[in-house]
Amino acid sequence: MRKSLRAAAIVAACAIAGGALYGTGVATAGQSTANSTHEPYNIGLLVKDIDTYYGTTPDSNGVYQASKDSQYAKDLSRLESDAKRYIDRAAHKAKHRGEKPAVVFDIDDTLLLSLDYEKKTNYTYNSASWAAYVAQADRPAVFGTPELVAYAKSRGVEVFYNSGLKESQRVDAVTNLKKVGADINLDAAHMFLKDAANPPAYLSACATAAAWNCTTVQYKSGTRKHIESLGYDIVANFGDQYSDLDGGYADKTFKLPNPTYFVS
Numbered sequence: 001m002r003k004s005l006r007a008a009a010i011v012a013a014c015a016i017a018g019g020a021l022y023g024t025g026v027a028t029a030g031q032s033t034a035n036s037t038h039e040p041y042n043i044g045l046l047v048k049d050i051d052t053y054y055g056t057t058p059d060s061n062g063v064y065q066a067s068k069d070s071q072y073a074k075d076l077s078r079l080e081s082d083a084k085r086y087i088d089r090a091a092h093k094a095k096h097r098g099e100k101p102a103v104v105f106d107i108d109d110t111l112l113l114s115l116d117y118e119k120k121t122n123y124t125y126n127s128a129s130w131a132a133y134v135a136q137a138d139r140p141a142v143f144g145t146p147e148l149v150a151y152a153k154s155r156g157v158e159v160f161y162n163s164g165l166k167e168s169q170r171v172d173a174v175t176n177l178k179k180v181g182a183d184i185n186l187d188a189a190h191m192f193l194k195d196a197a198n199p200p201a202y203l204s205a206c207a208t209a210a211a212w213n214c215t216t217v218q219y220k221s222g223t224r225k226h227i228e229s230l231g232y233d234i235v236a237n238f239g240d241q242y243s244d245l246d247g248g249y250a251d252k253t254f255k256l257p258n259p260t261y262f263v264s
Helices: 006-016 029-030 043-054 069-097 115-120 127-135 147-152 169-181 216-229
Strands: 100-105 157-167 190-194 233-239 252-257
Touching: 029 147, 043 069, 069 100, 069 233, 069 252, 100 115, 100 147, 100 169, 100 216, 147 157, 147 233, 157 169, 157 233, 169 190, 169 233, 190 233, 216 233
Parallel strands: 100 157, 100 233, 157 190, 233 252
Antiparallel strands: none
């Protein structure tokens, strides 16, 4: 993965957190506040706002969970309802044109919720602690998204995954996705992970075995371009970061709420 511009960009994400569809006129505004000349929002109050938004509560095992009654859950529910209606229309149109419709999902905080990690690390990132957390393969689902994966499949839409997780984390990712019910197309032909040691030829402009120089946008958009080169029309692309969505090769993009970090 992973995370950069953490504290300042949390403000931006908080401002746009919710079920807005990316590309409707408000999406890119969330990337501008890291350079603000005004005094930033107090970080202690911001953390409280994030907790309120998620309804953050530790369960009996001390794992921080989001509440099903939270604003976060309500925003996800609205977005997912819109996405299902859109998938129905888009799949029908694609098939009518003789195309193969597909959807692409990010994984971290699109399908698997990392709130417990963020809360316990005070919204900071460390590669070793993050790797250990992913290896537990026990993250809860982002509310409703495994069902959205299944819904797309039920409409005859091919499901792909496009994640910043490392190739070495594939087994953990598959195990965790199966646990939360997103057990669809978890093979290597459908789940694309970052393989810096052996980058695919379609990323040769920015990645070689000697050096990985791809930005998140280059990596993810390049992967989507590759998927479309296989004969698919990506009708929808889902992610919690703008870098999951920028760069084209998707008819429509859906930005899921995530006010806890920012990936440039």
